[in-house]
Amino acid sequence: MSLHDDLVALLGASHVLTGDDLARYRAEWSGHYSPNPAIVARPASTAEVAGVVQIAARHGVPVVPVSGLTGLVGGAMTTGGLMVSVERLNRIREIRSEARTAVVEAGVILSRLHDAAARQGMYFPLWFGARGSAMIGGVLSTNAGGSNVLRYGSTRALCLGLEVVLADGRVLNLMSELHKDNSGYDLKQLFIGAEGTLGIITAAVMKLVPAPRAYATATLAARSLPDALALLNRLREVTGGLVEAFEYMPATYMQRLAEARPDVALPFGGQRYETNILVEIAATAPRDAAVAEDGTVPLTALLEETLGQLIEEGAVLDAEIAQNEAQRLTMWHRRELAAEITIARQPTIDTDIALPLHLVPEFFARIEARLPALDPGCDTLSVAHLGDGNIHYTVYPTRDDPALYDAVVEAVEDVVQDLHGSFSAEHGVGLSKLATMKRRKDPVALAVMRAIKQSIDPENRMNPGKVIPE
Amino acid sequence: MSLHDDLVALLGASHVLTGDDLARYRAEWSGHYSPNPAIVARPASTAEVAGVVQIAARHGVPVVPVSGLTGLVGGAMTTGGLMVSVERLNRIREIRSEARTAVVEAGVILSRLHDAAARQGMYFPLWFGARGSAMIGGVLSTNAGGSNVLRYGSTRALCLGLEVVLADGRVLNLMSELHKDNSGYDLKQLFIGAEGTLGIITAAVMKLVPAPRAYATATLAARSLPDALALLNRLREVTGGLVEAFEYMPATYMQRLAEARPDVALPFGGQRYETNILVEIAATAPRDAAVAEDGTVPLTALLEETLGQLIEEGAVLDAEIAQNEAQRLTMWHRRELAAEITIARQPTIDTDIALPLHLVPEFFARIEARLPALDPGCDTLSVAHLGDGNIHYTVYPTRDDPALYDAVVEAVEDVVQDLHGSFSAEHGVGLSKLATMKRRKDPVALAVMRAIKQSIDPENRMNPGKVIPE
Numbered sequence: 017m018s019l020h021d022d023l024v025a026l027l028g029a030s031h032v033l034t035g036d037d038l039a040r041y042r043a044e045w046s047g048h049y050s051p052n053p054a055i056v057a058r059p060a061s062t063a064e065v066a067g068v069v070q071i072a073a074r075h076g077v078p079v080v081p082v083s084g085l086t087g088l089v090g091g092a093m094t095t096g097g098l099m100v101s102v103e104r105l106n107r108i109r110e111i112r113s114e115a116r117t118a119v120v121e122a123g124v125i126l127s128r129l130h131d132a133a134a135r136q137g138m139y140f141p142l143w144f145g146a147r148g149s150a151m152i153g154g155v156l157s158t159n160a161g162g163s164n165v166l167r168y169g170s171t172r173a174l175c176l177g178l179e180v181v182l183a184d185g186r187v188l189n190l191m192s193e194l195h196k197d198n199s200g201y202d203l204k205q206l207f208i209g210a211e212g213t214l215g216i217i218t219a220a221v222m223k224l225v226p227a228p229r230a231y232a233t234a235t236l237a238a239r240s241l242p243d244a245l246a247l248l249n250r251l252r253e254v255t256g257g258l259v260e261a262f263e264y265m266p267a268t269y270m271q272r273l274a275e276a277r278p279d280v281a282l283p284f285g286g287q288r289y290e291t292n293i294l295v296e297i298a299a300t301a302p303r304d305a306a307v308a309e310d311g312t313v314p315l316t317a318l319l320e321e322t323l324g325q326l327i328e329e330g331a332v333l334d335a336e337i338a339q340n341e342a343q344r345l346t347m348w349h350r351r352e353l354a355a356e357i358t359i360a361r362q363p364t365i366d367t368d369i370a371l372p373l374h375l376v377p378e379f380f381a382r383i384e385a386r387l388p389a390l391d392p393g394c395d396t397l398s399v400a401h402l403g404d405g406n407i408h409y410t411v412y413p414t415r416d417d418p419a420l421y422d423a424v425v426e427a428v429e430d431v432v433q434d435l436h437g438s439f440s441a442e443h444g445v446g447l448s449k450l451a452t453m454k455r456r457k458d459p460v461a462l463a464v465m466r467a468i469k470q471s472i473d474p475e476n477r478m479n480p481g482k483v484i485p486e
Numbered sequence: 487m488s489l490h491d492d493l494v495a496l497l498g499a500s501h502v503l504t505g506d507d508l509a510r511y512r513a514e515w516s517g518h519y520s521p522n523p524a525i526v527a528r529p530a531s532t533a534e535v536a537g538v539v540q541i542a543a544r545h546g547v548p549v550v551p552v553s554g555l556t557g558l559v560g561g562a563m564t565t566g567g568l569m570v571s572v573e574r575l576n577r578i579r580e581i582r583s584e585a586r587t588a589v590v591e592a593g594v595i596l597s598r599l600h601d602a603a604a605r606q607g608m609y610f611p612l613w614f615g616a617r618g619s620a621m622i623g624g625v626l627s628t629n630a631g632g633s634n635v636l637r638y639g640s641t642r643a644l645c646l647g648l649e650v651v652l653a654d655g656r657v658l659n660l661m662s663e664l665h666k667d668n669s670g671y672d673l674k675q676l677f678i679g680a681e682g683t684l685g686i687i688t689a690a691v692m693k694l695v696p697a698p699r700a701y702a703t704a705t706l707a708a709r710s711l712p713d714a715l716a717l718l719n720r721l722r723e724v725t726g727g728l729v730e731a732f733e734y735m736p737a738t739y740m741q742r743l744a745e746a747r748p749d750v751a752l753p754f755g756g757q758r759y760e761t762n763i764l765v766e767i768a769a770t771a772p773r774d775a776a777v778a779e780d781g782t783v784p785l786t787a788l789l790e791e792t793l794g795q796l797i798e799e800g801a802v803l804d805a806e807i808a809q810n811e812a813q814r815l816t817m818w819h820r821r822e823l824a825a826e827i828t829i830a831r832q833p834t835i836d837t838d839i840a841l842p843l844h845l846v847p848e849f850f851a852r853i854e855a856r857l858p859a860l861d862p863g864c865d866t867l868s869v870a871h872l873g874d875g876n877i878h879y880t881v882y883p884t885r886d887d888p889a890l891y892d893a894v895v896e897a898v899e900d901v902v903q904d905l906h907g908s909f910s911a912e913h914g915v916g917l918s919k920l921a922t923m924k925r926r927k928d929p930v931a932l933a934v935m936r937a938i939k940q941s942i943d944p945e946n947r948m949n950p951g952k953v954i955p956e
Contacts, residue, residue: 166665199923203931
């Protein structure tokens with residue numbers, strides 16, 4: 017039987033898609049990559065995923081796992097291949113608020129998990145713009161980050177247990193809800209962030225945290241970027257580590273926002289500052305969230321007091337504290353439009369880098385000194401999860417020239433490498449950073465990655481050609 | 487040249503130990519294993535470690551890494567082999583309080599790191615009895631846990647970067663201080679907890695946290711174990727997650743303490759309760775630690791108030807709150823004598839298990855129902871990091887009989903497996919749990935571990951015979 021017939025025999029015809037039914041699998045959100053699968057298989061259970069993988073193995077066909085298609089690095093790219101979508105593994109099997117865990121399948125959309133957790137007073141602390149489409153499988157496979165990493169860590173830190181279908185169809189069951197387990201290598205860590213190159217994640221046990229009882233949110237203008245970094249530590253210190261988000265939007269970001277989305281109000285009544293920060297503090301304890309007679313909660317008062325001191329010291333030039341949920345959401349809206357306003361102008365050269373925090377200002381100084389020699393007229397746009405040292409730095413070249421593109425990317429890489437940073441902070445490698453992996457990744461680390469890949473997927477059938485360069 | 491001569495040529499005669507100089511490497515703390523190396527090499531740098539490993543490779547000799555020798559599972563066991571001690575890689579290279587990081591070498595003793603961090607107002611939140619001897623290399627290689635995992639996680643969660651010497655002498659440099667890095671597989675996670683079977687850890691970048699500003703510490707008697715678990719959540723909730731330790735000492739523990747160490751005062755004036763808990767809450771924020779006029783800090787008042795409520799509700803029968811540091815240390819002293827009082831009586835069958843929290847009472851019910859059939863006169867002793875579901879459950883059989891030993895271990899394993907627990911929570915596998923790994927570990931997980939080991943150490947030269955059963 018053909019591959020197609022074998023898949024139909026296993027899954028039924030309605031879950032083996034071809035032709036026109038493939039339209040919605042053809043575009044990754046970024047638009048940089050247009051997957052063109054020949055077949056999309058949609059298994060509904062771990063056993064069916066294993067069956068699909070075994071069928072693929074019999075036919076000698078590679079497998080490209082896919083979930084929400086919100087990746088930005090071409091991780092789900094294929095030309096004529098077999099995509100395995102986990103969208104039908106979409107059950108939230110269990111939410112246990114007293115144990116603070118959620119048992120979820122790979123096809124669960126992130127915002128569904130947010131909602132289900134919220135109904136039990138809990139929060140799944142992974143938060144980013146694509147949460148309405150991204151699925152747990154992709155979130156785990158890319159070790160997704162976002163805006164709350166500062167307090168709660170990346171996906172990796174939020175996973176207690178994992179289930180993975182391996183290249184030969186064996187099921188690796190690591191579905192533990194234990195907080196301590198030293199019975200051998202921590203294998204789940206290997207599959208988290210492997211972008212489907214080692215197996216297909218089918219289910220997971222994720223950690224939940226108590227839903228914040230109140231937020232204190234502000235947009236502030238710092239005197240300088242180093243001042244902003246110093247005040248991050250100050251805020252973490254006075255709150256005892258309750259800062260959940262610390263997002264950087266420079267003046268150019270606000271200007272681009274105004275151009276692309278004139279409907280969105282700018283902070284500070286349009287007054288322009290160089291260094292704008294969205295900071296959010298979340299109250300977990302009742303004592304931090306108890307509403308006083310004047311309607312304030314202690315944490316908001318604390319933020320107000322601290323920002324007042326910082327203004328007096330001159331480190332903060334201006335600050336707006338959200339007085340209600342609507343104002344808070346406006347502040348977040350500005351930040352979450354980043355992806356939209358970044359790609360509104362083309363061509364773009366986008367990056368996703370991480371730096372030691374104290375070297376973030378140095379990065380900007382160095383890259384801005386180098387760009388004019390490459391493309392004197394280029395523009396740039398930055399937005400950053402500054403609390404994690406994670407910058408999305410975009411260059412708009414004056415011409416669509418592959419050589420220029422490469423030169424700019426290499427310049428960014430040079431600076432990042434000199435400053436002991438990472439060329440891929442949270443989006444992963446996929447296809448888009450393969451050349452960079454080859455150029456910049458420590459050769460010993462690359463060799464070890466290759467050895468591991470070879471040992472777990474000896475026929476190179478799981479998402480081949482991604483993450484690890486030839 | 488002989489192995490010995492090659493090592494002397496590299497390290498100098500004074501750092502290639504043989505004969506009588508080996509005495510202090512012959513005993514692991516537990517006394518269960520007595521390593522008997524033929525040679526101990528003491529390199530002083532990463533390059534020297536690589537050199538030693540290369541020399542070993544040339545001579546076809548396996549390598550047993552060793553640091554503080556405080557392991558409990560025979561991980562450093564060897565008979566006639568080459569031990570590589572990292573004790574001379576003992577520099578704390580850097581402590582950066584504003585970045586909350588410490589760059590340390592593998593031979594740094596844990597308590598030295600505690601002290602160095604404290605001098606900068608920081609805390610390295612890994613705390614256990616052997617901290618005065620255990621070294622960072624072993625701590626990482628065993629993914630050590632201890633009493634603060636509840637709030638800060640195990641060693642794995644505290645490591646940002648790692649340096650490892652591989653079996654062929656290549657140096658894998660993953661010494662990052664980044665909080666986000668998705669440039670390929672997170673290889674450091676594989677070496678953490680691998681007990682030296684994949685390479686020798688030589689240095690690491692560790693996370694620090696701000697030193698707690700004040701502690702609120704209590705010993706309390708819960709009405710029952712389920713009540714204790716419920717009150718853990720209650721305390722985490724009212725404090726907003728500031729519970730650092732939640733340690734369980736049953737009545738039998740207190741009795742054994744009284745017998746073995748009559749010099750140590752019992753809690754509650756000697757009044758016997760079944761379910762004793764040591765709870766510690768740590769104030770990170772200034773508002774939780776500000777000393778009031780009556781000398782109290784808000785967190786102590788909060789603990790007092792909450793325990794008062796719980797006493798009224800009947801869930802707590804009695805409670806003592808430490809009124810000063812001396813009282814706090816007394817409470818901790820009782821708990822930290824666990825190792826001493828456990829091995830004071832022989833023979834022992836000790837275990838280190840983890841369970842989903844809500845199944846901890848069920849574990850005790852089931853194992854206590856099974857033991858009498860195996861050895862009607864046996865005694866038991868428990869002490870637990872209850873907040874992590876981690877129990878050190880010791881059985882004292884009435885006779886020193888290997889068959890009885892195995893039967894008891896298997897009974898514990900049966901119950902743990904039925905309850906989806908782990909037979910090795912924090913001590914690791916080493917030699918002592920090899921048979922259990924073979925019997926109990928998921929066969930697919932074992933196969934993947936073997937494949938990885940083979941891919942990274944194809945000649946099986948790094949700590950062979952440990953962790954992975956034949």
